[in-house]
Amino acid sequence: MVKTVDFSGRPFHFIGIGGIGMSALAYVLAKRQLPVSGSDLRSTHITERLQGVGAHIFSRQEATNLELFSGCREQVLETVSVAVNGSQPSYSNGNSKTLADPNDLLFNETLPQVICSTAIAHSNSEYAAAKEKGCPIFHRSDVLAALIRDYQSIAVAGTHGKTTTSSLIGYMLLKAGVDPTIIVGGEVDAWEGNARIGAKGGYLVAEADESDGSLTKHYPNIGIVTNIELDHPDHYQTLDDVVKTFQIFETQCDLLIGCLDCETVATQLTPSITYSLDSTKGADYTVKNIVSNHKGTTAEVWEKGRYLGEMRLTIPGSHNVSNALAAIAVGRKLGLDFGVIADALFTFAGAKRRFEHRGHCNGITFIDDYAHHPSEIEATLSAARCKVDGENISRVVAIFQPHRYSRTATFLKEFAACFKDADLVILTDIYSAGEVNLHNISGQDLAEAIKHNHSHVIYEPSLKHLHQVLPDFLQSGDLVMFLGAGNLNQIIPQVITQYETTELSQQLTAKSETKIRNSITQ
Template sequence: MNSHTGREMMNIKDFKNIYFVGIGGIGMSAIARYFKAIGKNVYGYDKTQTLLTGELEKEGIGIVFNDGIQQIPEIYLNKEETLVVYTPAIPSNHEQLTFFKKENFLLMKRAQVLGFLSDPLNGVGIAGTHGKTTVSSLTAHIFKSSALDCNAFLGGISRNYNTNLLLSKTSPWVVLEADEFDRSFLQLHPQVAVVTSMDADHLDIYGKKEELEKTFQDYVRQIKKGGHLVHKKGLPLKPSDVNLYSYSLEEEADFYAKNLKLVQGLYQFDLVHPEGCIEGLKLSYPGRINVENAIAASAVALICGVSQDELRFALNNFKGVRRRFDYRIKSENLVFIDDYAHHPKELWESISSVKAIYPNKKITGIFQPHLYTRTRDFADGFAESLDLLDEIILLDIYPARELPIEGISSNLILDKMTKKGRICSKEELIEQIEQSEIEVLLTLGAGDIDKLVKPLEHTMNQRIKC
């Protein structure tokens, strides 16, 4: 990236044109929508056409899917008026990115832009190796349902608002998903921070778990003086000059649930907090892990001044996040749930939640491993979690930004499982499912498995009609 220049020190909102390299990423698309909303010319490149890129195009944002320089519209070639935003997932030899660097455009990583936009506001930065998308989406929904209101840059599409960007003309609050990948969250200086978990992940970047934990320590040191840290009980985080709060599911903490009950597939609980107890809360979003996520979001809301009635209302009408325990079909004889889980712990939580809701049903899971390095590093954990399923179908590894690693494939997981599973190509999957007896179907993964969700949904709906 270019060194600091006079152009970088100016307000980035002064640029007329914003060009995104990797515009289809969930975090990038939220920022693209923001600049479009404030009247900028917005254009971008992405490798793949997706549901999200289609939505951006419908909103008037131009996108190209070829990285040739000739694809860049002429107005975005004016380096004095164009800011280039890129994601670290883009390879350094990318043709457009190389061109912008060579021509001395101002380039900024997505996280840097998020830092510039959020620093003047009261930031709520929600971090953690698991749960941050649901916690940030629910926190934003609670704020939106209250007198506080908020802006939000989310890492998933909120089902309540059908977008990953929320804007307010008057609120000083902004809810941010603080991503640990590439140490991106070190660009943020929140007023309130949440850390949900620090399990080993992204070891291709961090090398070892201790380095990941050190980076989380660095993140919480960036909380503004006098601010607040809400963390999962047991995490070894001790920033100075901030107010510290712990939360847990049922273990005693500053914020925790008691009298937790599963009623018709949804949870009810009492929320214990430092000043008392709020009884009879109902979470309209399924999954035991989401009660824990709701406690984290509720802690932030109460600390920031949301009333108990506002909190109760918001929890009861939260519709969730696209691809997070996302019901696609919910009938008496057939259920289809799509979930983004791509780490062994996330798989365990997702599958366990489904088993708790449907204890007497056969559960079939389709899992697409994400990244060769993650498959290599966590094959034992993946196998253990997937063994919770009654039937398992593995797709080939989704490589994302990585090149193949010799000896690493989905077979590595399959060979470690105690239950019998099978590997299937994406092309053969629909036919395989048509021939299977399905009661509860669960799709799992962070790659392009989402492209199979609608065809699977269509196949399952045809079965219901028969």
């Protein structure tokens, strides 16, 4: 008999609950008043947010975490009663929890539904304990699939642009008063995280991931495919394998919206509604007279040959014009007036780690972006190039941390050619993401490959050392792009603090010199 995810009140326990995809699901379940617990190796603002909505967070991944579900009823109720009355109970492992009404809890009566991501190995002690106890074990995509079936659902798929497109659609529906539930792979200030809960039985906007093949589990009312490329050679052997996954997804959507600018989408899928930046392709939704500068982008929007109005975006790049067209197609399908859609697009500030402005000091602007595939890097740097000659930007500096040995080896040629819009390229060593280096490749190899196409390339393998040497390479007027899906962005606060200190020192020196000059004049 096939196991199904149970939303009737049975507890959920997430192994690795702090991950961007796992935490979004946990948040929605907790907000639906379901018992939620989980473990993660470090405390973050994401796990703190989950605790704030009643989730129990363990600070270690170990078998004893599941003892929460095996205690006697009286002991658990007594502990929870203390929590409800205001104090935080302490458990043997030193963790604390905040829970709702004890009468709503099934922790001690029912084995939890254990949720894992692809990153959790079967050798994980917590996973092994769950299996030994007979807990129903689900992949995170199973929970998302069940939620997609539980709502009027809009699922955004594609190799690139999923997070921005799904966030745009969610924001558009929110501004239109639709009150959607939203699950995305990035954090958005408009709903203070990577998920929000909306009206029960209403719309769900979800980002649907293809990286591990789990896209085939989803049956949305509306599906969107932004593009199709090979991006995860650790899972797929060829592009054809990726295409097959999207073709299965297509058959499971009540309605599919697709981008004709991607040749693979145009030739391998048959979307019911299409969009394109090229007005000659005959798409249902297209644009004309695109104007991009350092302030943003404007374009005329056309629907089936009829002029709808002007689109204005503050998020940069032609790729975001394409993402916005997907959102427009969804909005119009749901009957929204274009004026409502256009207002939402203009006020959308973007998702974190998608051309996210992190700071400006000493004349240098710091941007954090998740781009880690050659196509993404090329699109992001093209958007950055539009900023030059505006806002006192004179140079684009790309600082890139390659992500996964398999991806770096597979796309070495493409990586070597995708930095043309950067004036200076700084590379670190490869972020493994848990992979074994079967390809015997390093960041140095990638740096040498890029040097064949670019005259200014610097290789600094150590993140610890990188922020210390950056002052030797950066100058006023630089737009500094921190690119990658690993942990490169963790050094950004240190870099900014370093420049803020320098800026303050320069200001104090300038004031001191002015004071001396005034004293001499007097």
